[in-house]
Amino acid sequence: MNDQPLWLTFIFAFLIMNVLLIGMAYMTYFERKMLGAMQDRMGPTRTGPKGLLQPIADGIKLLGKEDLIPRAADKWVFFFAPLIVFVTAIVGAAVIPFGGTINAFGRDLNLYITDLNVGALFVLAFSSIGVYGIILGAWASSNRYSLLGGLRAAAQVVSYEIILGLSLVGVFMLAGSLSLRDIMLEQQTNLELGPLTVKNWFILSQPLAFILFMIAAVAETNRAPFDLPEAESELVSGFHTEYSAFRFSFYFLGEYISMIVVSLFAATLFLGGPSGPGSSDHWYLGILYILIKAIVFLFFYIWLRATLPRFRYDQLMGLAWKVLLPLVILNIVVTAAIRLASDGLLF
Amino acid sequence: MEISGENWLIVGLMTTAAIAMAMTLLILNLIVGPSKPSKTKSDPYESGVPDVSPVQARFTPRFYMVAMLFVVFDIEAVFIFPWAVSFDALGRYGFIAMLVFILLLLEGYVYAWKKGALEWV
Numbered sequence: 219m220n221d222q223p224l225w226l227t228f229i230f231a232f233l234i235m236n237v238l239l240i241g242m243a244y245m246t247y248f249e250r251k252m253l254g255a256m257q258d259r260m261g262p263t264r265t266g267p268k269g270l271l272q273p274i275a276d277g278i279k280l281l282g283k284e285d286l287i288p289r290a291a292d293k294w295v296f297f298f299a300p301l302i303v304f305v306t307a308i309v310g311a312a313v314i315p316f317g318g319t320i321n322a323f324g325r326d327l328n329l330y331i332t333d334l335n336v337g338a339l340f341v342l343a344f345s346s347i348g349v350y351g352i353i354l355g356a357w358a359s360s361n362r363y364s365l366l367g368g369l370r371a372a373a374q375v376v377s378y379e380i381i382l383g384l385s386l387v388g389v390f391m392l393a394g395s396l397s398l399r400d401i402m403l404e405q406q407t408n409l410e411l412g413p414l415t416v417k418n419w420f421i422l423s424q425p426l427a428f429i430l431f432m433i434a435a436v437a438e439t440n441r442a443p444f445d446l447p448e449a450e451s452e453l454v455s456g457f458h459t460e461y462s463a464f465r466f467s468f469y470f471l472g473e474y475i476s477m478i479v480v481s482l483f484a485a486t487l488f489l490g491g492p493s494g495p496g497s498s499d500h501w502y503l504g505i506l507y508i509l510i511k512a513i514v515f516l517f518f519y520i521w522l523r524a525t526l527p528r529f530r531y532d533q534l535m536g537l538a539w540k541v542l543l544p545l546v547i548l549n550i551v552v553t554a555a556i557r558l559a560s561d562g563l564l565f
Numbered sequence: 566m567e568i569s570g571e572n573w574l575i576v577g578l579m580t581t582a583a584i585a586m587a588m589t590l591l592i593l594n595l596i597v598g599p600s601k602p603s604k605t606k607s608d609p610y611e612s613g614v615p616d617v618s619p620v621q622a623r624f625t626p627r628f629y630m631v632a633m634l635f636v637v638f639d640i641e642a643v644f645i646f647p648w649a650v651s652f653d654a655l656g657r658y659g660f661i662a663m664l665v666f667i668l669l670l671l672e673g674y675v676y677a678w679k680k681g682a683l684e685w686v
Contacts, residue, residue: 224571224575227575228578231575231578231579231582235579235582235583235586280594281594281597281598282597283598284599284600284601285591285595285598285600286602286606286607287607288607288608288609289604289607289609290609301584301587304583305580305583305584305587308579308583309579309580312576312579331575331579332576334572334573334576339646359609361609361610361611363610365624369628372628372632373627373628373631373632376632376635376639377631377635379635379639380635380638380639380642383639383646384638384642384645387645387646388649390646391649391650394650394651394652395650396646396650454610454612459610460609460610463594463598464590464591464593464594464598465591465594468587532684532685535631535683535685536683536684539634539683540678540683543638543674547667547671550649550667551664551667554652554663555660557653558656558657558660561656
């Protein structure tokens with residue numbers, strides 16, 4: 219680890235925050251274009267060439283709207299709840315490593331904002347603090363639909379939180395660390411698979427954990443087919459029914475940014491992060507690889523939304539508690555047993 | 566990798582920057598956006614029906630049940646994370662101890678399932 223001056227870290231953090239915001243704006247564009255293609259229509263086309271200025275136009279439009287606060291609402295909670303969603307989503311990106319320490323522009327630079335020894339827990343913790351924003355906003359609106367949406371969000375997020383956390387235990391066991399940088403470095407070692415030598419990406423040794431993690435991650439970010447807190451058809455948008463103008467858009471900023479952060483997180487944990495052909499020699503290839511991997515996950519999110527109908531609430535809870543929980547505990551026990559057996563310690 | 570205050574300082578400053586960014590956008594919204602309050606606008610949304618009674622925060626006890634189950638299994642996770650990180654150091658002893666712990670939890674899980682705590686309807 220390279221001790222770089224704080225101001226360099228700040229520049230990097232500032233860059234990452236801006237990339238996340240612009241990424242979020244173009245994620246909405248990407249989603250609308252992809253959904254359009256999957257439903258055999260055009261998506262946005264009018265604003266700018268191929269509709270490319272659409273996200274910017276949307277942002278400006280939302281800034282010019284009236285910010286309504288309902289009479290019955292709890293003003294302060296109503297005011298601050300959307301900020302919790304936005305801030306926790308953006309801070310979660312602080313521990314994602316985009317590479318190791320590189321030598322560029324005549325200096326040693328760290329390609330991560332900070333390397334916490336509990337990095338993976340940090341991301342999990344911040345993704346679940348985000349639900350406070352949803353439930354507080356829903357409660358403060360004092361609207362029946364919002365309250366139901368907020369309660370659903372709370373119950374759903376705590377249920378899938380367990381799956382999300384426990385599915386990563388196998389990864390922590392193999393890496394022997396919670397630091398995302400250590401997990402990334404561990405995956406750059408080689409693994410012998412018969413005649414093949416491949417990089418030790420954890421998706422190879424933890425395929426079940428990867429599937430469970432992806433299901434739980436979709437539920438944790440309240441995306442289709444687990445978007446019951448919003449459920450347009452029954453709850454008229456659920457927890458953000460009463461929100462308008464830019465306060466409303468913070469919920470969407472938060473949702474899309476946490477999708478991007480979770481995708482980067484999954485790429486780091488299971489797909490080797492920035493590792494790929496030539497990435498050890500050229501750091502910019504590493505950044506390109508982790509972004510490509512994250513975009514694949516984001517595409518997967520959109521694909522799910524276009525393909526699957528929404529769950530019923532009892533199905534959603536049944537899936538978490540009756541199917542995924544036994545599987546995730548089985549994965550922990552089997553991983554531990556195999557790990558012990560490979561050291562010759564089991565019997 | 567060492568535990569250093571500087572790492573957390575960076576996290577704190579990033580949080581501050583995110584809050585500042587959000588507040589800037591909100592203030593910009595206040596300046597640019599119109600403000601024409603009226604009684605109808607500030608009514609709670611009820612799909613076009615006039616609001617008759619205040620919202621009561623009463624809901625099905627299932628939600629409490631889920632919260633209690635969550636506490637049990639989240640504490641399990643709290644124990645499993647440090648065990649996983651130092652798995653190689655603990656070796657066979659740690660594995661057997663954790664196996665006993667997980668079996669005890671599974672017993673409670675089966676009990677909860679048989680009692681119908683996992684059924685939503």
